[in-house]
Amino acid sequence: MTKTPYKIYLNEDEMPKTWHNIKAVMKELPSPFIHPATLKPCSADELNQVFCSELVEQELNTTDEYIEIPEGIREFYKMYRPSPLVRAYCLERLLDTPAEIYYKFEGTNTSGSHKLNSAAAQVYYAQKQGLTSLTTETGAGQWGTALAMACAYYNIDLSVYMVKVSAEQKPYRKAVIETYGGKVIPSPSNTTAAGKKILAENPDTGGSLGCAISEAMEVAMQTDNCRYVLGSVLDHVLLHQSVIGEETKTACDKYDIQPDIIIGCAGGGSNYGGLIAPFIGDKINGTSNIEFIAVEPVSCPSLTRGKYAFDFGDTGQTTPLMKMYTLGSGFMPSPNHAGGLRYHGMSPIISKLYDDGYLSARAVEQTKVFDAATMFARCEGTLPAPESAHALQVAIEEALKCKETGEKKTILFGLTGTGYFDLSAYMSYNEGSMTDYVPTDEDLEKGFASLPKVEL
Amino acid sequence: MTKTPYKIYLNEDEMPKTWHNIKAVMKELPSPFIHPATLKPCSADELNQVFCSELVEQELNTTDEYIEIPEGIREFYKMYRPSPLVRAYCLERLLDTPAEIYYKFEGTNTSGSHKLNSAAAQVYYAQKQGLTSLTTETGAGQWGTALAMACAYYNIDLSVYMVKVSAEQKPYRKAVIETYGGKVIPSPSNTTAAGKKILAENPDTGGSLGCAISEAMEVAMQTDNCRYVLGSVLDHVLLHQSVIGEETKTACDKYDIQPDIIIGCAGGGSNYGGLIAPFIGDKINGTSNIEFIAVEPVSCPSLTRGKYAFDFGDTGQTTPLMKMYTLGSGFMPSPNHAGGLRYHGMSPIISKLYDDGYLSARAVEQTKVFDAATMFARCEGTLPAPESAHALQVAIEEALKCKETGEKKTILFGLTGTGYFDLSAYMSYNEGSMTDYVPTDEDLEKGFASLPKVEL
Numbered sequence: 001m002t003k004t005p006y007k008i009y010l011n012e013d014e015m016p017k018t019w020h021n022i023k024a025v026m027k028e029l030p031s032p033f034i035h036p037a038t039l040k041p042c043s044a045d046e047l048n049q050v051f052c053s054e055l056v057e058q059e060l061n062t063t064d065e066y067i068e069i070p071e072g073i074r075e076f077y078k079m080y081r082p083s084p085l086v087r088a089y090c091l092e093r094l095l096d097t098p099a100e101i102y103y104k105f106e107g108t109n110t111s112g113s114h115k116l117n118s119a120a121a122q123v124y125y126a127q128k129q130g131l132t133s134l135t136t137e138t139g140a141g142q143w144g145t146a147l148a149m150a151c152a153y154y155n156i157d158l159s160v161y162m163v164k165v166s167a168e169q170k171p172y173r174k175a176v177i178e179t180y181g182g183k184v185i186p187s188p189s190n191t192t193a194a195g196k197k198i199l200a201e202n203p204d205t206g207g208s209l210g211c212a213i214s215e216a217m218e219v220a221m222q223t224d225n226c227r228y229v230l231g232s233v234l235d236h237v238l239l240h241q242s243v244i245g246e247e248t249k250t251a252c253d254k255y256d257i258q259p260d261i262i263i264g265c266a267g268g269g270s271n272y273g274g275l276i277a278p279f280i281g282d283k284i285n286g287t288s289n290i291e292f293i294a295v296e297p298v299s300c301p302s303l304t305r306g307k308y309a310f311d312f313g314d315t316g317q318t319t320p321l322m323k324m325y326t327l328g329s330g331f332m333p334s335p336n337h338a339g340g341l342r343y344h345g346m347s348p349i350i351s352k353l354y355d356d357g358y359l360s361a362r363a364v365e366q367t368k369v370f371d372a373a374t375m376f377a378r379c380e381g382t383l384p385a386p387e388s389a390h391a392l393q394v395a396i397e398e399a400l401k402c403k404e405t406g407e408k409k410t411i412l413f414g415l416t417g418t419g420y421f422d423l424s425a426y427m428s429y430n431e432g433s434m435t436d437y438v439p440t441d442e443d444l445e446k447g448f449a450s451l452p453k454v455e456l
Numbered sequence: 457m458t459k460t461p462y463k464i465y466l467n468e469d470e471m472p473k474t475w476h477n478i479k480a481v482m483k484e485l486p487s488p489f490i491h492p493a494t495l496k497p498c499s500a501d502e503l504n505q506v507f508c509s510e511l512v513e514q515e516l517n518t519t520d521e522y523i524e525i526p527e528g529i530r531e532f533y534k535m536y537r538p539s540p541l542v543r544a545y546c547l548e549r550l551l552d553t554p555a556e557i558y559y560k561f562e563g564t565n566t567s568g569s570h571k572l573n574s575a576a577a578q579v580y581y582a583q584k585q586g587l588t589s590l591t592t593e594t595g596a597g598q599w600g601t602a603l604a605m606a607c608a609y610y611n612i613d614l615s616v617y618m619v620k621v622s623a624e625q626k627p628y629r630k631a632v633i634e635t636y637g638g639k640v641i642p643s644p645s646n647t648t649a650a651g652k653k654i655l656a657e658n659p660d661t662g663g664s665l666g667c668a669i670s671e672a673m674e675v676a677m678q679t680d681n682c683r684y685v686l687g688s689v690l691d692h693v694l695l696h697q698s699v700i701g702e703e704t705k706t707a708c709d710k711y712d713i714q715p716d717i718i719i720g721c722a723g724g725g726s727n728y729g730g731l732i733a734p735f736i737g738d739k740i741n742g743t744s745n746i747e748f749i750a751v752e753p754v755s756c757p758s759l760t761r762g763k764y765a766f767d768f769g770d771t772g773q774t775t776p777l778m779k780m781y782t783l784g785s786g787f788m789p790s791p792n793h794a795g796g797l798r799y800h801g802m803s804p805i806i807s808k809l810y811d812d813g814y815l816s817a818r819a820v821e822q823t824k825v826f827d828a829a830t831m832f833a834r835c836e837g838t839l840p841a842p843e844s845a846h847a848l849q850v851a852i853e854e855a856l857k858c859k860e861t862g863e864k865k866t867i868l869f870g871l872t873g874t875g876y877f878d879l880s881a882y883m884s885y886n887e888g889s890m891t892d893y894v895p896t897d898e899d900l901e902k903g904f905a906s907l908p909k910v911e912l
Contacts, residue, residue, distance in 0.1 A: 005468040006534040012461040078462040079546065079837045090535065090609075108564045110839045110874065152834035153546075172879035178886045179833055374635055378608035381535045383566045383635065418566065420876045423628035430634045 004100075007084040008251045015082055016246035017069060019239045021058075022273060022349055024065035025281035028356065030235075030348035031456075033320035034310060039454060042320045050220065050228050054125040058236040065281075067239065069121075072128075076120045076153060077243065080109035085251040086415075090379040092399070099402035101395060102257065103415040104248045104275065105382065110176075113385065113417030114271045115146035115231055118240035122229045123150035132225045133157035137187070137212035139166055140340060141173030141421065143231035148182030161187040161216045165206030173421055187212040194218050194316075210315025210329075217318060232268025233313060233322075233347050241274025244414065249278040252412075259290055261398055263413040265390040266294040266303065266361070267340055269347030275414045276359070283358050292359035293398075294350060295390040297369070299437040300333040302326055302346045303354055303361035305444060310454055311345055321452060324351040330450025334437040337366060340387035344447065364393045365436040370429040372396055373419065385417035386425055460556075463540040464707045471538055472702035473525060475695045477514075478729060478805055480521035481737035484812065486691075486804035487912075489776035490766060495910060498776045506676065506684050510581040514692040521737075523695065525577075528584075532576045532609060533699065536565035541707040542871075546835040548855070555858035557851060558713065559871040560704045560731065561838065566632075569841065569873030570727045571602035571687050574696035578685045579606035588681045589613035593643070593668035595622055596796060597629030597877065599687035604638030617643040617672045621662030629877055643668040650674050650772075666771025666785075673774060688724025689769060689778075689803050697730025700870065705734040708868075715746055717854055719869040721846040722750040722759065722817070723796055725803030731870045732815070739814050748815035749854075750806060751846040753825070755893040756789040758782055758802045759810055759817035761900060766910055767801055777908060780807040786906025790893035793822060796843035800903065820849045821892040826885040828852055829875065841873035842881055 023029055032041040047056040058067065069077070088101040106114035126134055134156055138144030144160040151158040160177055164186040167174050174184045187207045188195035194214040198205060205211075220228035231237065252259065262279060264272030272294050282288030296303055302325045311326040313319035326345040333342050346354075353359050366386070373389035375396075376382070384392060395413040402409050419426060428434045479485055488497040503512040514523065525533070544557040562570035582590055590612055594600030600616040607614040616633055620642040623630055630640045643663045644651035650670040654661060661667075676684035687693065708715065718735060720728030728750050738744030752759055758781045767782040769775035782801040789798050802810075809815050822842070829845035831852075832838070840848060851869040858865050875882060884890045 007468075009465040012463075110833070110837055149833075149837055153837070171883065172876075175879040175883040175886060176839065179830055179839065179882050181834060377566070377605075377635055378637060381566060381605055381609070383632065423631040426635050427627065427631040430631060 004087050004255050004257070006089060007086050008255060009084055010082040010247060010250055012078060014250055015074070015077065016243055016250070017074070018066035019069055020242040020246055020277035021061060021065055021067055021239055022277050022280060023062045023235065025284055026352065027284060028352065029062055030352040031323035033322055034456065036321050036452065039456065050217065052122065052125045052129050052131065052227050054129065055122060055236045058239055059234060069243070070124065073121050073124045076124070080116065081243070082247050083108060085248055088380055091376060094375070094379045095396065095399050095403065097399040097403045098406060098408040099399040100408070100410045101399055102410070102412045104244055105415045106244060106271070107382070107385065107415065107418035111142060111146035111149055112420055113142045113146065114241060114244060114274070115143050116149060117243050117274070118231060118237045118270065119146040119150040121240040123147065123154045123156055126156055126227060127154045130225065131156065131227055133159070133223065134227055134229050135159045135161065135216040135220045136229050136231070137161045137209060137216045139163050139209050141166065141170055141177070142417065144177050144182065145173065146231070147229065148177040148180035151182060152180040158182040159219060160184050161189070161212040163187055163207040163209055163212050170421065187215050189215060191215070192218045208315060213314045214316040214318055232270040232343070233345065235349060237270045238273035238347060238349055241270045242277035244271065244274040245277040245279065248275065248412070258410055259412040260409040261291045261293065261411045263293045263295060263391045263394050263411065265341060265387050265414070265416065266296050266346060266350060267343045267387060269350035271414055271416045273347055273350055280353065280358060293394055294354065294359055294361045295394045296361060296363050297333070297337060297341050297390065298363040298365050299337040299439065300327065300342050301363045302344065304363045306346070307448060307451070308351060308355050309451055310456060311451055313345065321454065322348050324348045325354065326451070327444060328447035328450040331447025336435050336437050340385070341390065362394055364390055367434055367436050369393050370426070370434060374429070382415070383419045384415055385419045386422050388414070388416045391415070460543050460711050460713070462545060463542050464711060465540055466538040466703060466706055468534060470706055471530070471533065472699055472706070473530065474522035475525055476698040476702055476733040477517060477521055477523055477695055478733050478736060479518045479691065481740055482808065483740060484808065485518055486808040487779035489778055490912065492777050492908065495912065506673065508578065508581045508585050508587065508683050510585065511578060511692045514695055515690060525699070526580065529577050529580045532580070536572065537699070538703050539564060541704055544836055547832060550831070550835045551852065551855050551859065553855040553859045554862060554864040555855040556864070556866045557855055558866070558868045560700055560868070561871045562700060562727070563838070563841065563871065563874035567598060567602035567605055568876060569598045569602065570697060570700060570730070571599050572605060573699050573730070574687060574693045574726065575602040575606040577696040579603065579610045579612055582612055582683060583610045586681065587612065587683055589615065589679065590683055590685050591615045591617065591672040591676045592685050592687070593617045593665060593672045595619050595665050597622065597626055597633070598873065600633050600638065601629065602687070603685065604633040604636035607638060608636040614638040615675060616640050617645070617668040619643060619663040619665055619668050626877065643671050645671060647671070648674045664771060669770045670772040670774055688726040688799070689801065691805060693726045694729035694803060694805055697726045698733035700727065700730040701733040701735065704731065704868070714866055715868040716865040717747045717749065717867045719749045719751060719847045719850050719867065721797060721843050721870070721872065722752050722802060722806060723799045723843060725806035727870055727872045729803055729806055736809065736814060749850055750810065750815055750817045751850045752817060752819050753789070753793060753797050753846065754819040754821050755793040755895065756783065756798050757819045758800065760819045763904060763907070764807060764811050765907055766912060767907055769801065777910065778804050780804045781810065782907070783900060784903035784906040787903025792891050792893050796841070797846065818850055820846055823890055823892050825849050826882070826890060830885070838871070839875045840871055841875045842878050844870070844872040847871070
């Protein structure tokens with residue numbers, strides 16, 4: 001048999017023409033969004049006030065397994081996709097494992113991550129609906145960058161509410177967003193009532209993601225032809241990210257690669273949901289035995305130590321309630337946690353699949369994650385994003401198990417992005433000043449105390 | 457006819473197995489290196505004291521048109537190559553030009569540029585020769601990063617003398633090099649006689665590339681099993697970069713793409729030399745009419761305003777003399793010049809081809825370069841390195857000429873890297889504070905005054 005190439009790139013005519021809707025293959029569906037005032041499921045009309053209507057349709061679609069990717073989005077995808085499926089030959093050699101290791105690498109576009117897959121779709125639909133502007137929030141800046149790229153392409157105005165302390169600490173992220181024509185507003189700001197209120201109470205605050213979300217949503221609701229967009233957690237975001245899984249499946253089929261384990265990092269859950277979309281159906285219907293592992297930081301362990309409960313999506317407690325694994329919207333990981341995956345909750349789809357036992361979860365410490373990232377960079381060349389290196393760390397753990405048992409498993413993981421904008425974290429790792437943080441049970445109880453008291 | 461895909465990736469078995477030696481197809485050769493003390497051509501023995509012996513052989517090889525890429529380097533190349541040949545459909549649409557525009561994109565690896573192509577080769581040969589460590593200098597940091605990646609892979613120690621002011625202004629570049637295990641020494645340093653001397657005279661100096669070269673060379677000469685490596689200008693570096701051109705040629709032949717114009721930015725000249733290597737031979741022997749354009753900044757115009765003369769390669773005047781287009785090793789572009797291409801001279805091969813009329817040169821202003829870079833980022837997605845955007849700017853000029861004349865030319869340019877580490881320059885452009893610098897004739901005369909007074 002021919003040796004698998006280092007990198008598998010699909011031809012343009014092999015690229016997916018449809019997204020894969022996980023909900024259509026689930027035996028039981030996640031609970032619908034609940035309106036916090038009425039405690040009734042949110043209607044499409046209610047969601048339409050905040051989101052583009054086509055995205056709301058996708059959010060509520062539980063029946064169509066395949067949803068067409070419009071030509072206008074496929075043209076955008078062709079600029080930076082297909083992403084490569086890479087055989088990690090050098091890592092295999094270094095670990096001296098009989099396992100085969102593959103990773104799907106989403107970091108070759110300028111935004112540096114998979115976020116662009118959903119940004120492109122969301123902005124395309126906004127343009128189609130005749131909207132002229134969008135708002136969003138960004139913390140680390142990956143989502144803001146991806147959205148700015150898509151808005152530049154589709155000619156839509158963009159306002160990014162960027163957590164003030166991030167905007168100050170990461171001027172280069174701000175510069176990229178501005179190069180693509182996006183407007184960056186450090187949050188809290190004087191441009192919204194929510195921002196003004198917080199500034200009046202605490203003029204020196206560095207801001208928070210919760211506040212930035214409130215500001216972005218307020219502007220979207222009060223501006224004509226404007227909507228708010230979100231980069232993870234929601235079902236339609238997972239749907240768009242299924243382009244990752246669809247490409248992976250086609251590449252695997254083409255080269256007769258049959259994964260035994262599929263691993264991904266999970267913050268909000270969208271990249272992992274997208275990666276597993278074409279594989280999980282057979283697990284659910286009992287025809288496949290693939291092991292699915294979602295990886296999260298020990299410092300923000302929503303799946304491994306959270307509760308499966310209705311919770312708000314934001315710390316400001318303004319969104320509909322979603323049933324998900326959560327640490328409570330009031331939970332904040334320690335500031336010494338460097339690399340992403342800081343969200344208190346988890347995608348309702350991933351949460352449900354986990355609760356139903358179709359996938360497992362593992363929490364890893366950040367110093368181990370940076371050990372893995374550095375080892376990977378040195379042998380495979382690519383500098384991983386800290387988020388992505390969570391998945392890498394578990395892939396290494398599994399490959400080393402194979403070394404012990406002699407099993408020749410096929411391990412596939414998602415390498416969602418590059419670490420170019422995370423170098424301050426690499427610096428603290430290189431200097432030996434990086435530490436680990438494991439929340440105590442008391443820390444978690446404080447977060448759980450913020451869960452809404454609802455009876456449903 | 458089928459539409460050309462957005463991105464052409466060669467299959468692994470189509471990747472080049474040989475480099476392309478331009479000198480073997482030149483009618484007249486560039487002058488050999490001259491020893492500044494004896495004014496005689498440098499012998500292989502003399503060069504072997506500084507460089508790996510296999511690299512010296514390649515440097516002096518004027519007869520073999522194809523030189524095999526060793527299996528050990530081809531394995532490294534497979535980790536990050538082939539690089540895509542991209543059809544710039546979106547740019548074509550935006551410019552409304554009948555021209556077809558293609559670019560060969562070298563920015564998808566972690567070093568962010570083409571530099572890795574020669575770093576891999578140079579470190580491989582060092583390892584093969586039994587060397588245990590290498591030294592080099594770096595200014596902006598691209599070369600240092602590429603070399604650190606290659607040294608991590610081939611397990612060779614690396615000391616990078618980084619211009620002190622760069623090391624301070626670009627802590628993230630330093631962090632990447634250190635993540636790959638390279639040692640970064642801000643220059644001038646106390647580790648060398650050259651550094652100590654400069655520090656004694658001027659304790660507060662921010663350093664210079666000339667000083668960093670002197671320090672790196674001193675350490676290489678005085679350390680067992682150690683050599684100095686250089687990232688551009690030299691013939692063997694152009695040879696390694698011909699992997700860019702070879703891939704491009706194969707992709708063009710596969711899709712019946714016949715370039716009318718081939719454009720590249722030229723600082724030291726290695727990427728452009730590599731890109732044109734498989735195309736220039738037919739121009740020299742009169743069977744092709746391709747127009748070749750090397751692009752440089754108006755602020756450092758070695759081809760368009762320099763002299764064709766023997767000059768030192770470094771500002772410290774320690775290297776052999778090379779006949780090249782040069783502004784004099786004492787020439788320093790204004791500090792307001794942001795993006796690379798600051799070298800006072802030009803590759804002897806490119807200089808000779810230019811002097812013989814096989815290629816032309818054009819100088820562009822940096823604000824125009826950033827106009828082009830921003831336009832490109834917004835429509836094609838990728839954020840270009842400022843260096844690469846010099847070539848882009850001329851590609852746009854040529855495409856707009858086609859719009860005027862109605863000619864359907866095929867324009868190919870090299871996009872050598874990404875702008876992730878150049879965001880301070882993008883910031884000053886975004887803020888409107890970027891200016892242009894055109895050296896006066898007097899400025900140039902000062903540089904020419906540093907040319908060595910040799911009669912050959």
